[in-house]
Amino acid sequence: MFKIVDKEVLAPTLSKLIIEAPFIAKKRKAGNFVIVRATETGERIPLTIVDSDEEKGTITLIIQAIGKTTTIMTQMERGEFFLDVVGPLGQPTPIDNLGTVVCIGGGVGTAEVYPIAEALKEAGNRVIGIVGARSKELVILEDEMNQVCDEVIVTTDDGSYGMKGFVTDALKNVMNDEPDIKGVYAIGPMPMMRAVAETTRPQEIKTYVSLNPIMMDGTGMCGACRVTVNGELKFACVDGPEFDAHKVNFDELIARNRTYEDQEKMSLEAFLQEQECKVHDAQTEQYKYKD
């Protein structure tokens, strides 16, 4: 059992949880992830370790409610427990002093790129951060990114905050201004990572993406997370999750990630309906009590 020692709601569907996991806190490096099973009936969910505190023995996770299991996880409160947390998993990001690098986070991907930006800064790089979101209230970790980056550009799709446009628009500007970018690290929705890869491909700027394929055990046992990189079969959980963006077969991956779309939707809808009923029942109950 892994205790939730703190919780902060970042946005309506986005929660930051601090979890007690001393062994993982001690071992984790930038780019590592954990697999969480919150409840007995829950799925095993892979989550990037955003931060850790070795002294307190805690790790920080940021969870976006997408399906049923993740919705339950974002609704859990301080003092409650996750049944299982295992890690740190995956290959850590290779961190070197390269010069000028760009770290791009789209949506909840900002939480995942933040520890990499932090490690790259510590290694002596000049780090330019690009934080993208659909709209203002979904921009996360701007302050944290400001602390570890030399410069941060915020973009929103609707222009409600920062620059109006996509992260790739900001990236193009940076590429115009900076003649010698040594590396780009992009984490976000799959189409965003593919767009970043296409943006940097002509200039052959080394670009890394952290892939989020369907995953189950996270230990190399099931092969659900297999991806084609440079024509070779790779397991994202043990060989990745980071890969050379210019060599990833995104089309195949995007199609594979839709495998359970129907079931995920069905499961979430049923769950939300059940929750609504419960709220309704509770209200009726209260009303009766007053009566």
Added chain:
Amino acid sequence: MRKQNNTNTKTNGKVNPLKPSERMKIPRHLPIEQGAEIRISNFEEVSQGFNFELALEEAKRCLECKNPVCVDGCPVNIDIPGFIQLLLEKDYQAAIEKVRESNYLPAICGRVCPQENLCEIVCLLGKKREPVAIGKLERFVADYEMAHGKFTPPQKAEPKNQKVAVIGSGPGGLTVAAELAQRGYDVTIYEALHEPGGVLIFGIPEFRLPKHIVKEEVERVKALGVEIKTNVIVGRTITIDELFDELGYESVYLGTGAGSPNFLNIPGENLSGVYSASELLTRVNLMKAYKFPEYDTPLKIGKRVAVIGGGDVAMDAVRTSKRIGPEHTILLYRRSREEMPARVEEVHHAEEEGIEFQMLTNPVAIHGDENGWVKSIECQKMKLGEPDEKGRRRPIPIEGSNFTIDVDTVVVAIGQSPNPVIQQTTPGLETTKWGTIIVDEKGATSREGIYAGGDIARGGATVIQAVADGKRAAVSIHEYLTQVREENKKKAEQVAES
């Protein structure tokens, strides 16, 4: 040793009044089974085993050979005539205790052991008639004990005050832990997944090995004082060297199995709708996807499923798929039926359940539709050539014989390779070119104090082989730690003298 056991337990026909010639006339008894029509729509156990009457009747068939070859046929040398004799005496508790002397996981092995190739194949009765149903009798006494709750943990030796770490809680790890705990060691098992049992939990389906049976056997290991820590990936959460240097373990057993699925490397293998058998089975067995949406983990099995392979895992995968309810379930295997490595019983069960077998068929490509979903599988016809080094006839492709089968789900069950995490993070641990850990005849690896067995050393074997390796390694670890104790004692004496 064994002979003595036999004289102790044998009553020379007092219990069994039948003459050998009469015993030979009794036909082998069949276990009670769920009918194929019914069982394909549920996940409950296919075989219900023997009831009291059947078990006693079957036990009467044992010839009580003076030189019981079945004991040598058993990889862990269970005193088979001994426990059968006790069963006949209706001392069921003594019978199960007799089995447990040699095998700490009888309810599991009684179900999944390939007895037909081990103890039963050498049974003298089988020369002219059918062999005694030893496996079903083992299962009977184990189930008897579970139903009547008379288990008391065996006596433990004096505490040795030495710690042993066992990596992996599959059949091998559980056996090593049980053996060493009985010898007085402090044993901790580290398991990567959230539930102990390894392949017994995530691999073998509920209908062949109910999970409550595994859980109960695990509890019996814990009853010896063994601690099981789940959610620890040795090599990631903690390394082998940290176990030695920081946590004070004096010996480590690696029983991590061969868990990394192999793929065919043919076009289309990453389309949606293509699973490894490991993924399919883990979703169903460990994550209970067959209970979706009560459990959150989904599984998508279409209308026409093709499972590729001919081993036990392929049988488990194809029979699991069948129970999810597709219209057609086909097994594709590149050799012929005779070469299939799967247990005869499982092949027979699969056939009864309406699985279509397509032999001498080798997949060469998987084709997808416009959404990236499996649409069909292209195969090539094969013929059999000369036997290979294992004596199995080699499949040879027939030129120009390609054909396609319409399917929407493909399951690849062509074997597993060792997971490399421990090998990569443990300096000095020697491996073969296939990634298996090299061990000597005692189960010792190239690193002092580290032992290994089961699939991580063999590449792909059986539950009982893992149990046998575990027993062998436990003896070696005991010898090693005894030596360490003696050396430490000598050193302490020398210090005291000086």
